[in-house]
Amino acid sequence: MAKQDNDEEKASSSSTTTPPDHLLKALDELSEGSKFLWIVFCLTFTSLMFSGMQSMSYVFTTEIPPHWCEIPDLITANWTQEQIKNISSKDKCNKYDYDYEYLSQLGYEAALNYVKRLGKRPNSSSCDSFSYGNTDRSSIVAEWNLVCDRATDRANTYMALALGKLLGAAVFGVIADKYGRKPTLVIGIIMQIISGPLSAIVPWFWGYMFLRMVTGISLSAVGYPALTMLTEASGSRNRQWLGIAFNIGFPVGIIMLCGVAMFFYSWRQLQMAISIVTLILLFHAWYMPESPRWLISQNRRKEAEKIVTKFYGELEETTAIPMIESNDDNNKKDLINGDGPIKDTFVKNKLMGFTIIYTNPELRSRLFIMWISWLSSSISYWALALNADNFTQDRRIYVLIMALTEIPAYILPSIMLMFMGRRQAGALLYLIGAICLLCILGIPKTNNNAIMAVAVIGRFCLAAVYGIIILYTSELFPTVVRNSAIGTTSVMAQVGTVSAPYIADLLGAIAWWAPSTICGALALVAGLSSLALPETRGRPLADTVEEETAPDREGVSFRKCC
Incomplete structure (x- = not known):
C-alpha cells in the first residue's frame, strides 16, 4: 500500500513538472552565435552611426564666421570690408x-583723415545688422545672424536636439515596453527620415529648432x-562585447561625418547629405525582427516561434505552457474593472523608489555622489566635443581625433575592471x-597642438569612465530601488x-580656457567624491535596503577621500 502511494506521488510530481520550453532553448542557442544575432547586431550598429552624425553635425553647421556691423551707406559707396571695419567697428558687436x-x-x-582730426571717438551702439567675412563653409550663424545678442540661439539649436533625446527616451521607452521594440523603432525611423531632410531646407529659424528637437x-x-x-x-557569453561594439557605432558615425564634411561646405548641403542616407533605415524597418523575448513576455508565443524557426529551423514539439498572470497583470485587471485608481497606483509605483532612497541617509549619500559623477562626465564629454572654436582652426581634424580616441575609450573599462575595483x-x-584639463590653464593659447593633445587625453579618460559609472551605479543600490537610481542619474546626464553647448559657446567666448577648466574642476570633484563610495567588486547584489545597508557591508565614508 505504501509502495502504491509512493508511485502515485511520483506520478503526480512528474505530471506537475514544467515541461522543457523548446522555444526558449532554441532562442538561447541562437543568442550564442547565429545569423539571427548578426542581423540584429548589424542593423542596430548602423542605426547608432546616424545618431553620431546628427549629434556632432552642430560643430560644422554652426561655425562662427568673422563678423562686424553692416553699414549700408559705406557698402553703397563701394568701400571694401577692411575699410568699413577700420572706420566703423568698435568690436564685433558694436559700431561707432x-x-x-x-x-x-x-x-x-578723406573720411580716415576726418576721423583722425576728430580725435575722440563718438558714442557706440549695437549693430542693427551684420556683414560676414569670406569663409570656406556657410553656417546657420550667418544665415540667421546668431551672433552677439543672439549668440545664445546658436547654443539653443543643440539644446533642442538634446532636449528631444531626453523626451524621446522618456516617451518611447514606455512605448517600447508596451507595444514592442520594432513598432517603436519604425516610428523613430519615419520621424528621422522626415525631420532630417526638412531641417536642411526649412527657411525659418524656429522651424529649424523644432525639427532638430524632432530629430533628437x-x-x-x-x-x-x-x-x-x-x-x-x-x-551572456556575447552580451558584454556586443554592447561595447554597439557603442562604437556612435564614434564611427562621427568619423563618417568628418568625411562628408570634406565635400559639402554649405550647411544645408551637409545637413541634407547626412539626412538623406537615413533612407537606409528603411531596410531596418523591413528586416529587423521583433524581439522574440519581448513577444514571449507578452504571451505572443506563436509570433515568437515564427521568428525563431526562420533562423533555427523546426522546433521540437513543446507541451503547452500555461500563462502565468503576474501581479502587474492582476493590478491591470483591477484598474480596468475600476477596483483601483490608475493615477494613484502609477504615482505610488514611480515615487516609491525615490522615497526609499531619499529617506535612507546611506542611499541618499550614494545617489548624490553618483549625480555629481554622471553630471560631470556628461558635461565634460559634450563640452569638450563642441569646443572646437577654442582649441583649433581645423574642425574636421579636431572632431576626427575626438572620435578616433573615443573607440578605445569604450574598451578600456573592461580591461581596467579585470585588475581593479570600480571605485x-x-x-x-x-x-x-581632471589634471589634464586643468593643466590647459598653464599652456599658452598659441600652442594649439599641446592644448589639443592634453584635451584629447582628458576627454578620453572622461569618456572611458562612463562605462564604469553605469556598472557602478547599478551595483551600489539594491534591486528594489536600482531602476529609480539609474533613472535619476540618467536625468542628471541629460542635464x-x-x-x-552653453558652457562651450557662451563661456568659451568670454574666456577660451573656461570650458576646459570647468570640466576639469567637475572631474576633480567627481573623482575625489567617488573615493568615499563603497567598493562593489566581487560582492553579491543586494535585493533589499536592509541587505545593502547591513553593518557587514561597507558604506559611504569621506575619510577614504584623504
Missing part, C-alpha cells in the same frame, strides 16, 4: 555712431529600442582627466548634455 552718409561722400582716405526624439526612439533588442538577442578605476580616470 558717425554720420556714415557724410563719410561715404568724402571717400575712404527620433534618435532616442531608434537608439534605445535598438540597444534593448540587441541585449535581448544576445546571450579605484573610476577615481583614477576622473583624476587623470549635463543640455548644459554643454
